[in-house]
Amino acid sequence: MARAATTSDAFNAIAEPQRREILVLLRGGERPVTELAQDLGMSQPQASKHLRVLREVGLVRVRGAGKQRLYGLDARGLRPLHEWLGGFERFWSGSFDRLDEYVQDLKQARREEPPDGDDQ
Amino acid sequence: MARAATTSDAFNAIAEPQRREILVLLRGGERPVTELAQDLGMSQPQASKHLRVLREVGLVRVRGAGKQRLYGLDARGLRPLHEWLGGFERFWSGSFDRLDEYVQDLKQARREEPPDGDDQ
DNA sequence: CCATCATATGCCTATATCGGAATGCGTCAA
DNA sequence: TTGACGCATTCCGATATAGGCATATGATGG
Incomplete structure:
Protein backbone atom coordinates (compact mmCIF):
# COMPACT_ATOMS: atom_id res chain seq x y z
CA MET A 1 0.00 0.00 0.00
CA ALA A 2 0.91 3.60 -0.30
CA ARG A 3 0.02 6.62 1.73
CA ALA A 4 -3.63 7.46 2.24
CA ALA A 5 -5.12 9.72 -0.40
CA THR A 6 -4.85 13.43 0.21
CA THR A 7 -8.58 13.57 -0.37
CA SER A 8 -9.37 10.96 2.24
CA ASP A 9 -9.72 13.38 5.13
CA ALA A 10 -9.04 16.89 6.30
CA PHE A 11 -5.99 15.50 8.11
CA ASN A 12 -4.39 14.41 4.88
CA ALA A 13 -5.54 17.45 2.96
CA ILE A 14 -3.88 19.93 5.30
CA ALA A 15 -0.67 17.96 5.50
CA GLU A 16 0.47 19.91 2.47
CA PRO A 17 1.88 23.30 3.52
CA GLN A 18 0.64 25.16 0.46
CA ARG A 19 -2.88 23.99 1.06
CA ARG A 20 -2.64 25.29 4.59
CA GLU A 21 -1.54 28.63 3.22
CA ILE A 22 -4.46 28.71 0.86
CA LEU A 23 -6.84 28.21 3.76
CA VAL A 24 -5.17 30.98 5.71
CA LEU A 25 -5.52 33.33 2.78
CA LEU A 26 -9.16 32.44 2.39
CA ARG A 27 -9.83 33.57 5.93
CA GLY A 28 -9.73 37.03 4.45
CA GLY A 29 -12.64 36.29 2.14
CA GLU A 30 -13.40 34.76 -1.20
CA ARG A 31 -10.72 34.82 -3.88
CA PRO A 32 -10.28 33.84 -7.52
CA VAL A 33 -7.77 31.18 -8.44
CA THR A 34 -5.21 33.35 -10.19
CA GLU A 35 -5.02 35.72 -7.27
CA LEU A 36 -4.34 32.87 -4.88
CA ALA A 37 -1.70 31.48 -7.18
CA GLN A 38 0.09 34.81 -7.41
CA ASP A 39 -0.07 35.57 -3.72
CA LEU A 40 1.39 32.19 -2.87
CA GLY A 41 3.92 32.13 -5.67
CA MET A 42 2.64 29.00 -7.33
CA SER A 43 1.47 28.23 -10.83
CA GLN A 44 -2.19 28.50 -11.69
CA PRO A 45 -2.53 24.78 -12.39
CA HIS A 82 -10.19 20.36 16.26
CA GLU A 83 -12.09 17.70 18.09
CA TRP A 84 -9.34 15.16 17.79
CA LEU A 85 -6.84 17.66 19.09
CA GLY A 86 -9.14 18.56 21.93
CA GLY A 87 -8.51 15.17 23.45
CA PHE A 88 -4.91 16.16 24.02
CA GLU A 89 -5.41 19.64 25.30
CA ARG A 90 -4.97 18.73 28.93
CA PHE A 91 -1.49 17.48 28.13
CA TRP A 92 -0.06 20.80 27.17
CA SER A 93 -2.21 23.41 28.84
CA GLY A 94 -1.42 25.39 31.92
CA SER A 95 0.28 23.95 34.97
CA PHE A 96 -0.36 20.44 33.80
CA ASP A 97 2.11 21.07 31.04
CA ARG A 98 4.75 22.29 33.40
CA LEU A 99 4.18 19.40 35.75
CA ASP A 100 4.52 16.94 32.93
CA GLU A 101 7.67 18.56 31.69
CA TYR A 102 9.06 18.50 35.20
CA VAL A 103 8.35 14.80 35.61
CA GLN A 104 9.95 14.07 32.28
CA ASP A 105 13.06 15.96 33.18
CA LEU A 106 13.28 14.08 36.44
CA LYS A 107 13.07 10.73 34.72
CA GLN A 108 15.58 11.72 32.08
CA ALA A 109 18.00 13.07 34.65
CA ARG A 110 17.73 9.94 36.71
CA ARG A 111 18.57 7.79 33.73
CA GLU A 112 21.63 9.82 32.93
CA GLU A 113 23.04 9.47 36.43
CA PRO A 114 25.19 6.64 37.65
CA PRO A 115 23.40 4.39 40.15
CA ASP A 116 25.27 6.06 42.95
CA GLY A 117 24.31 7.02 46.44
CA ASP A 118 21.58 9.47 47.30
CA ASP A 119 23.04 12.64 48.65
CA GLN A 120 21.73 14.52 51.68
CA MET B 1 8.47 16.15 -6.48
CA ALA B 2 6.44 13.87 -4.33
CA ARG B 3 4.51 14.36 -1.18
CA ALA B 4 6.27 15.91 1.80
CA ALA B 5 7.91 13.41 4.12
CA THR B 6 5.80 12.05 6.91
CA THR B 7 8.57 13.11 9.24
CA SER B 8 8.58 16.69 8.04
CA ASP B 9 5.99 17.95 10.50
CA ALA B 10 3.39 16.94 13.01
CA PHE B 11 0.82 17.71 10.29
CA ASN B 12 2.20 15.03 8.03
CA ALA B 13 2.86 12.60 10.83
CA ILE B 14 -0.72 12.54 12.06
CA ALA B 15 -2.16 12.27 8.58
CA GLU B 16 -1.88 8.53 8.97
CA PRO B 17 -4.90 7.16 10.89
CA GLN B 18 -2.97 4.45 12.70
CA ARG B 19 -0.50 6.95 14.02
CA ARG B 20 -3.37 8.98 15.37
CA GLU B 21 -4.68 5.90 17.12
CA ILE B 22 -1.31 5.27 18.66
CA LEU B 23 -1.30 8.75 20.11
CA VAL B 24 -4.79 8.26 21.49
CA LEU B 25 -3.74 5.03 23.16
CA LEU B 26 -0.71 6.70 24.65
CA ARG B 27 -2.92 9.20 26.40
CA GLY B 28 -3.55 6.39 28.85
CA GLY B 29 0.13 6.19 29.75
CA GLU B 30 3.34 4.63 28.58
CA ARG B 31 3.20 1.40 26.63
CA PRO B 32 5.56 -1.14 25.11
CA VAL B 33 5.58 -1.69 21.37
CA THR B 34 4.06 -5.15 21.26
CA GLU B 35 1.13 -4.10 23.36
CA LEU B 36 0.39 -1.17 21.05
CA ALA B 37 0.64 -3.44 18.04
CA GLN B 38 -1.80 -5.94 19.49
CA ASP B 39 -4.31 -3.37 20.67
CA LEU B 40 -4.35 -1.74 17.25
CA GLY B 41 -4.29 -4.96 15.28
CA MET B 42 -1.11 -4.22 13.41
CA SER B 43 2.17 -6.09 13.07
CA GLN B 44 5.01 -5.32 15.41
CA PRO B 45 7.26 -3.98 12.63
CA HIS B 82 -3.46 23.55 17.74
CA GLU B 83 -2.17 27.01 17.08
CA TRP B 84 -2.76 26.81 13.37
CA LEU B 85 -6.28 25.61 13.95
CA GLY B 86 -6.87 28.36 16.44
CA GLY B 87 -6.79 30.85 13.62
CA PHE B 88 -9.96 29.33 12.25
CA GLU B 89 -11.91 28.93 15.44
CA ARG B 90 -14.07 31.98 14.89
CA PHE B 91 -15.34 30.45 11.67
CA TRP B 92 -17.12 27.54 13.24
CA SER B 93 -17.98 28.65 16.74
CA GLY B 94 -21.26 29.98 18.04
CA SER B 95 -23.75 31.92 16.02
CA PHE B 96 -21.18 32.65 13.38
CA ASP B 97 -21.33 29.00 12.52
CA ARG B 98 -25.07 28.93 12.19
CA LEU B 99 -25.11 31.97 9.97
CA ASP B 100 -22.49 30.47 7.73
CA GLU B 101 -24.38 27.21 7.52
CA TYR B 102 -27.51 29.07 6.58
CA VAL B 103 -25.81 30.91 3.77
CA GLN B 104 -24.33 27.67 2.51
CA ASP B 105 -27.67 25.97 2.40
CA LEU B 106 -29.11 28.87 0.45
CA LYS B 107 -26.41 28.72 -2.15
CA GLN B 108 -26.52 24.97 -2.41
CA ALA B 109 -30.26 25.01 -2.92
CA ARG B 110 -29.90 27.59 -5.63
CA ARG B 111 -27.26 25.53 -7.38
CA GLU B 112 -29.29 22.34 -7.34
CA GLU B 113 -31.83 23.96 -9.56
CA PRO B 114 -30.10 23.49 -12.96
CA PRO B 115 -29.18 19.96 -14.11
CA ASP B 116 -25.64 20.45 -13.00
CA GLY B 117 -23.17 17.65 -12.36
CA ASP B 118 -21.51 19.34 -9.50
CA ASP B 119 -19.03 18.08 -7.04
CA GLN B 120 -19.06 14.85 -5.18
C1' DC C 1 28.32 -18.31 25.96
C1' DC C 2 23.59 -19.48 24.59
C1' DA C 3 18.64 -19.26 24.20
C1' DT C 4 14.89 -16.22 24.39
C1' DC C 5 12.13 -12.41 24.42
C1' DA C 6 11.30 -7.35 22.74
C1' DT C 7 12.18 -4.30 19.32
C1' DA C 8 14.38 -2.23 15.18
C1' DT C 9 15.69 -2.37 10.48
C1' DG C 10 16.24 -3.97 5.76
C1' DC C 11 14.26 -5.28 1.30
C1' DC C 12 10.34 -5.38 -1.75
C1' DT C 13 6.06 -3.79 -4.51
C1' DA C 14 2.09 -1.05 -5.66
C1' DT C 15 0.36 3.30 -5.38
C1' DA C 16 -0.42 8.22 -5.14
C1' DT C 17 1.57 12.17 -4.74
C1' DC C 18 3.58 17.34 -6.29
C1' DG C 19 5.26 19.88 -9.88
C1' DG C 20 5.86 21.44 -14.72
C1' DA C 21 4.17 22.00 -19.48
C1' DA C 22 0.58 21.79 -22.69
C1' DT C 23 -4.04 21.85 -23.63
C1' DG C 24 -9.19 21.74 -23.04
C1' DC C 25 -13.28 24.28 -21.81
C1' DG C 26 -16.46 27.91 -20.53
C1' DT C 27 -17.45 32.86 -20.36
C1' DC C 28 -17.48 37.47 -21.94
C1' DA C 29 -16.90 41.43 -25.30
C1' DA C 30 -17.00 43.18 -29.83
C1' DT D 1 -17.86 34.12 -34.96
C1' DT D 2 -13.56 35.30 -33.20
C1' DG D 3 -10.47 36.36 -29.79
C1' DA D 4 -9.05 36.87 -25.12
C1' DC D 5 -9.32 35.65 -20.57
C1' DG D 6 -9.83 32.47 -16.25
C1' DC D 7 -9.63 28.15 -14.86
C1' DA D 8 -9.58 22.90 -15.04
C1' DT D 9 -7.63 18.86 -16.66
C1' DT D 10 -4.67 16.08 -18.84
C1' DC D 11 0.20 13.54 -19.44
C1' DC D 12 4.72 13.07 -17.54
C1' DG D 13 8.53 11.91 -14.08
C1' DA D 14 10.66 11.50 -9.63
C1' DT D 15 9.87 10.25 -5.06
C1' DA D 16 8.43 8.19 -0.75
C1' DT D 17 5.15 6.02 1.30
C1' DA D 18 2.41 1.61 4.10
C1' DG D 19 2.71 -2.92 4.70
C1' DG D 20 4.30 -7.82 4.42
C1' DC D 21 8.20 -10.63 5.47
C1' DA D 22 12.76 -11.83 6.97
C1' DT D 23 16.37 -10.66 9.75
C1' DA D 24 19.50 -7.83 12.68
C1' DT D 25 20.14 -5.74 17.18
C1' DG D 26 19.69 -5.65 22.21
C1' DA D 27 18.82 -6.89 26.77
C1' DT D 28 18.03 -10.77 30.23
C1' DG D 29 18.34 -15.14 32.56
C1' DG D 30 20.63 -19.41 32.85
Whole structure:
Protein backbone atom coordinates (compact mmCIF):
# COMPACT_ATOMS: atom_id res chain seq x y z
CA MET A 1 0.00 0.00 0.00
CA ALA A 2 0.91 3.60 -0.30
CA ARG A 3 0.02 6.62 1.73
CA ALA A 4 -3.63 7.46 2.24
CA ALA A 5 -5.12 9.72 -0.40
CA THR A 6 -4.85 13.43 0.21
CA THR A 7 -8.58 13.57 -0.37
CA SER A 8 -9.37 10.96 2.24
CA ASP A 9 -9.72 13.38 5.13
CA ALA A 10 -9.04 16.89 6.30
CA PHE A 11 -5.99 15.50 8.11
CA ASN A 12 -4.39 14.41 4.88
CA ALA A 13 -5.54 17.45 2.96
CA ILE A 14 -3.88 19.93 5.30
CA ALA A 15 -0.67 17.96 5.50
CA GLU A 16 0.47 19.91 2.47
CA PRO A 17 1.88 23.30 3.52
CA GLN A 18 0.64 25.16 0.46
CA ARG A 19 -2.88 23.99 1.06
CA ARG A 20 -2.64 25.29 4.59
CA GLU A 21 -1.54 28.63 3.22
CA ILE A 22 -4.46 28.71 0.86
CA LEU A 23 -6.84 28.21 3.76
CA VAL A 24 -5.17 30.98 5.71
CA LEU A 25 -5.52 33.33 2.78
CA LEU A 26 -9.16 32.44 2.39
CA ARG A 27 -9.83 33.57 5.93
CA GLY A 28 -9.73 37.03 4.45
CA GLY A 29 -12.64 36.29 2.14
CA GLU A 30 -13.40 34.76 -1.20
CA ARG A 31 -10.72 34.82 -3.88
CA PRO A 32 -10.28 33.84 -7.52
CA VAL A 33 -7.77 31.18 -8.44
CA THR A 34 -5.21 33.35 -10.19
CA GLU A 35 -5.02 35.72 -7.27
CA LEU A 36 -4.34 32.87 -4.88
CA ALA A 37 -1.70 31.48 -7.18
CA GLN A 38 0.09 34.81 -7.41
CA ASP A 39 -0.07 35.57 -3.72
CA LEU A 40 1.39 32.19 -2.87
CA GLY A 41 3.92 32.13 -5.67
CA MET A 42 2.64 29.00 -7.33
CA SER A 43 1.47 28.23 -10.83
CA GLN A 44 -2.19 28.50 -11.69
CA PRO A 45 -2.53 24.78 -12.39
CA GLN A 46 -1.02 23.93 -9.04
CA ALA A 47 -3.42 26.26 -7.31
CA SER A 48 -6.32 24.64 -9.11
CA LYS A 49 -5.15 21.21 -8.11
CA HIS A 50 -4.75 22.14 -4.49
CA LEU A 51 -8.15 23.77 -4.50
CA ARG A 52 -9.65 20.63 -5.94
CA VAL A 53 -8.32 18.60 -3.05
CA LEU A 54 -9.58 21.14 -0.55
CA ARG A 55 -12.97 21.10 -2.20
CA GLU A 56 -13.21 17.34 -2.18
CA VAL A 57 -12.68 17.19 1.57
CA GLY A 58 -15.12 20.04 2.11
CA LEU A 59 -12.71 22.71 3.25
CA VAL A 60 -13.53 25.21 0.53
CA ARG A 61 -16.48 25.93 -1.70
CA VAL A 62 -16.69 27.49 -5.13
CA ARG A 63 -18.96 30.07 -6.58
CA GLY A 64 -18.98 31.04 -10.20
CA ALA A 65 -18.74 34.77 -10.74
CA GLY A 66 -18.66 35.44 -14.43
CA LYS A 67 -15.37 34.41 -15.90
CA GLN A 68 -13.97 33.83 -12.48
CA ARG A 69 -14.52 31.19 -9.85
CA LEU A 70 -14.44 32.50 -6.32
CA TYR A 71 -13.16 30.12 -3.70
CA GLY A 72 -14.24 30.54 -0.13
CA LEU A 73 -13.39 28.95 3.17
CA ASP A 74 -15.62 26.29 4.68
CA ALA A 75 -14.00 25.91 8.05
CA ARG A 76 -16.54 23.39 9.28
CA GLY A 77 -14.39 20.79 7.61
CA LEU A 78 -11.68 21.52 10.15
CA ARG A 79 -13.86 20.48 13.02
CA PRO A 80 -12.81 16.84 13.08
CA LEU A 81 -9.25 18.02 13.48
CA HIS A 82 -10.19 20.36 16.26
CA GLU A 83 -12.09 17.70 18.09
CA TRP A 84 -9.34 15.16 17.79
CA LEU A 85 -6.84 17.66 19.09
CA GLY A 86 -9.14 18.56 21.93
CA GLY A 87 -8.51 15.17 23.45
CA PHE A 88 -4.91 16.16 24.02
CA GLU A 89 -5.41 19.64 25.30
CA ARG A 90 -4.97 18.73 28.93
CA PHE A 91 -1.49 17.48 28.13
CA TRP A 92 -0.06 20.80 27.17
CA SER A 93 -2.21 23.41 28.84
CA GLY A 94 -1.42 25.39 31.92
CA SER A 95 0.28 23.95 34.97
CA PHE A 96 -0.36 20.44 33.80
CA ASP A 97 2.11 21.07 31.04
CA ARG A 98 4.75 22.29 33.40
CA LEU A 99 4.18 19.40 35.75
CA ASP A 100 4.52 16.94 32.93
CA GLU A 101 7.67 18.56 31.69
CA TYR A 102 9.06 18.50 35.20
CA VAL A 103 8.35 14.80 35.61
CA GLN A 104 9.95 14.07 32.28
CA ASP A 105 13.06 15.96 33.18
CA LEU A 106 13.28 14.08 36.44
CA LYS A 107 13.07 10.73 34.72
CA GLN A 108 15.58 11.72 32.08
CA ALA A 109 18.00 13.07 34.65
CA ARG A 110 17.73 9.94 36.71
CA ARG A 111 18.57 7.79 33.73
CA GLU A 112 21.63 9.82 32.93
CA GLU A 113 23.04 9.47 36.43
CA PRO A 114 25.19 6.64 37.65
CA PRO A 115 23.40 4.39 40.15
CA ASP A 116 25.27 6.06 42.95
CA GLY A 117 24.31 7.02 46.44
CA ASP A 118 21.58 9.47 47.30
CA ASP A 119 23.04 12.64 48.65
CA GLN A 120 21.73 14.52 51.68
CA MET B 1 8.47 16.15 -6.48
CA ALA B 2 6.44 13.87 -4.33
CA ARG B 3 4.51 14.36 -1.18
CA ALA B 4 6.27 15.91 1.80
CA ALA B 5 7.91 13.41 4.12
CA THR B 6 5.80 12.05 6.91
CA THR B 7 8.57 13.11 9.24
CA SER B 8 8.58 16.69 8.04
CA ASP B 9 5.99 17.95 10.50
CA ALA B 10 3.39 16.94 13.01
CA PHE B 11 0.82 17.71 10.29
CA ASN B 12 2.20 15.03 8.03
CA ALA B 13 2.86 12.60 10.83
CA ILE B 14 -0.72 12.54 12.06
CA ALA B 15 -2.16 12.27 8.58
CA GLU B 16 -1.88 8.53 8.97
CA PRO B 17 -4.90 7.16 10.89
CA GLN B 18 -2.97 4.45 12.70
CA ARG B 19 -0.50 6.95 14.02
CA ARG B 20 -3.37 8.98 15.37
CA GLU B 21 -4.68 5.90 17.12
CA ILE B 22 -1.31 5.27 18.66
CA LEU B 23 -1.30 8.75 20.11
CA VAL B 24 -4.79 8.26 21.49
CA LEU B 25 -3.74 5.03 23.16
CA LEU B 26 -0.71 6.70 24.65
CA ARG B 27 -2.92 9.20 26.40
CA GLY B 28 -3.55 6.39 28.85
CA GLY B 29 0.13 6.19 29.75
CA GLU B 30 3.34 4.63 28.58
CA ARG B 31 3.20 1.40 26.63
CA PRO B 32 5.56 -1.14 25.11
CA VAL B 33 5.58 -1.69 21.37
CA THR B 34 4.06 -5.15 21.26
CA GLU B 35 1.13 -4.10 23.36
CA LEU B 36 0.39 -1.17 21.05
CA ALA B 37 0.64 -3.44 18.04
CA GLN B 38 -1.80 -5.94 19.49
CA ASP B 39 -4.31 -3.37 20.67
CA LEU B 40 -4.35 -1.74 17.25
CA GLY B 41 -4.29 -4.96 15.28
CA MET B 42 -1.11 -4.22 13.41
CA SER B 43 2.17 -6.09 13.07
CA GLN B 44 5.01 -5.32 15.41
CA PRO B 45 7.26 -3.98 12.63
CA GLN B 46 4.52 -1.62 11.51
CA ALA B 47 4.07 -0.37 15.02
CA SER B 48 7.79 0.22 15.33
CA LYS B 49 7.86 2.12 12.06
CA HIS B 50 4.95 4.31 13.01
CA LEU B 51 6.52 4.98 16.37
CA ARG B 52 9.74 5.96 14.65
CA VAL B 53 7.91 8.58 12.64
CA LEU B 54 6.14 9.88 15.71
CA ARG B 55 9.41 10.04 17.56
CA GLU B 56 11.16 11.91 14.78
CA VAL B 57 8.58 14.66 14.86
CA GLY B 58 8.66 14.79 18.64
CA LEU B 59 5.24 13.41 19.39
CA VAL B 60 6.41 10.50 21.47
CA ARG B 61 9.44 9.67 23.55
CA VAL B 62 11.01 6.38 24.48
CA ARG B 63 12.31 5.03 27.71
CA GLY B 64 14.13 1.76 28.08
CA ALA B 65 12.67 -0.47 30.75
CA GLY B 66 14.60 -3.68 30.82
CA LYS B 67 13.88 -5.71 27.76
CA GLN B 68 11.06 -3.41 26.81
CA ARG B 69 10.95 0.08 25.44
CA LEU B 70 8.15 2.15 26.81
CA TYR B 71 6.70 4.76 24.49
CA GLY B 72 5.03 7.77 25.97
CA LEU B 73 3.09 10.72 24.63
CA ASP B 74 4.77 14.07 24.14
CA ALA B 75 1.78 16.19 23.32
CA ARG B 76 3.79 19.37 23.11
CA GLY B 77 4.49 18.41 19.51
CA LEU B 78 0.83 18.90 18.74
CA ARG B 79 0.95 22.52 19.65
CA PRO B 80 1.73 23.84 16.17
CA LEU B 81 -1.38 22.09 14.96
CA HIS B 82 -3.46 23.55 17.74
CA GLU B 83 -2.17 27.01 17.08
CA TRP B 84 -2.76 26.81 13.37
CA LEU B 85 -6.28 25.61 13.95
CA GLY B 86 -6.87 28.36 16.44
CA GLY B 87 -6.79 30.85 13.62
CA PHE B 88 -9.96 29.33 12.25
CA GLU B 89 -11.91 28.93 15.44
CA ARG B 90 -14.07 31.98 14.89
CA PHE B 91 -15.34 30.45 11.67
CA TRP B 92 -17.12 27.54 13.24
CA SER B 93 -17.98 28.65 16.74
CA GLY B 94 -21.26 29.98 18.04
CA SER B 95 -23.75 31.92 16.02
CA PHE B 96 -21.18 32.65 13.38
CA ASP B 97 -21.33 29.00 12.52
CA ARG B 98 -25.07 28.93 12.19
CA LEU B 99 -25.11 31.97 9.97
CA ASP B 100 -22.49 30.47 7.73
CA GLU B 101 -24.38 27.21 7.52
CA TYR B 102 -27.51 29.07 6.58
CA VAL B 103 -25.81 30.91 3.77
CA GLN B 104 -24.33 27.67 2.51
CA ASP B 105 -27.67 25.97 2.40
CA LEU B 106 -29.11 28.87 0.45
CA LYS B 107 -26.41 28.72 -2.15
CA GLN B 108 -26.52 24.97 -2.41
CA ALA B 109 -30.26 25.01 -2.92
CA ARG B 110 -29.90 27.59 -5.63
CA ARG B 111 -27.26 25.53 -7.38
CA GLU B 112 -29.29 22.34 -7.34
CA GLU B 113 -31.83 23.96 -9.56
CA PRO B 114 -30.10 23.49 -12.96
CA PRO B 115 -29.18 19.96 -14.11
CA ASP B 116 -25.64 20.45 -13.00
CA GLY B 117 -23.17 17.65 -12.36
CA ASP B 118 -21.51 19.34 -9.50
CA ASP B 119 -19.03 18.08 -7.04
CA GLN B 120 -19.06 14.85 -5.18
C1' DC C 1 28.32 -18.31 25.96
C1' DC C 2 23.59 -19.48 24.59
C1' DA C 3 18.64 -19.26 24.20
C1' DT C 4 14.89 -16.22 24.39
C1' DC C 5 12.13 -12.41 24.42
C1' DA C 6 11.30 -7.35 22.74
C1' DT C 7 12.18 -4.30 19.32
C1' DA C 8 14.38 -2.23 15.18
C1' DT C 9 15.69 -2.37 10.48
C1' DG C 10 16.24 -3.97 5.76
C1' DC C 11 14.26 -5.28 1.30
C1' DC C 12 10.34 -5.38 -1.75
C1' DT C 13 6.06 -3.79 -4.51
C1' DA C 14 2.09 -1.05 -5.66
C1' DT C 15 0.36 3.30 -5.38
C1' DA C 16 -0.42 8.22 -5.14
C1' DT C 17 1.57 12.17 -4.74
C1' DC C 18 3.58 17.34 -6.29
C1' DG C 19 5.26 19.88 -9.88
C1' DG C 20 5.86 21.44 -14.72
C1' DA C 21 4.17 22.00 -19.48
C1' DA C 22 0.58 21.79 -22.69
C1' DT C 23 -4.04 21.85 -23.63
C1' DG C 24 -9.19 21.74 -23.04
C1' DC C 25 -13.28 24.28 -21.81
C1' DG C 26 -16.46 27.91 -20.53
C1' DT C 27 -17.45 32.86 -20.36
C1' DC C 28 -17.48 37.47 -21.94
C1' DA C 29 -16.90 41.43 -25.30
C1' DA C 30 -17.00 43.18 -29.83
C1' DT D 1 -17.86 34.12 -34.96
C1' DT D 2 -13.56 35.30 -33.20
C1' DG D 3 -10.47 36.36 -29.79
C1' DA D 4 -9.05 36.87 -25.12
C1' DC D 5 -9.32 35.65 -20.57
C1' DG D 6 -9.83 32.47 -16.25
C1' DC D 7 -9.63 28.15 -14.86
C1' DA D 8 -9.58 22.90 -15.04
C1' DT D 9 -7.63 18.86 -16.66
C1' DT D 10 -4.67 16.08 -18.84
C1' DC D 11 0.20 13.54 -19.44
C1' DC D 12 4.72 13.07 -17.54
C1' DG D 13 8.53 11.91 -14.08
C1' DA D 14 10.66 11.50 -9.63
C1' DT D 15 9.87 10.25 -5.06
C1' DA D 16 8.43 8.19 -0.75
C1' DT D 17 5.15 6.02 1.30
C1' DA D 18 2.41 1.61 4.10
C1' DG D 19 2.71 -2.92 4.70
C1' DG D 20 4.30 -7.82 4.42
C1' DC D 21 8.20 -10.63 5.47
C1' DA D 22 12.76 -11.83 6.97
C1' DT D 23 16.37 -10.66 9.75
C1' DA D 24 19.50 -7.83 12.68
C1' DT D 25 20.14 -5.74 17.18
C1' DG D 26 19.69 -5.65 22.21
C1' DA D 27 18.82 -6.89 26.77
C1' DT D 28 18.03 -10.77 30.23
C1' DG D 29 18.34 -15.14 32.56
C1' DG D 30 20.63 -19.41 32.85
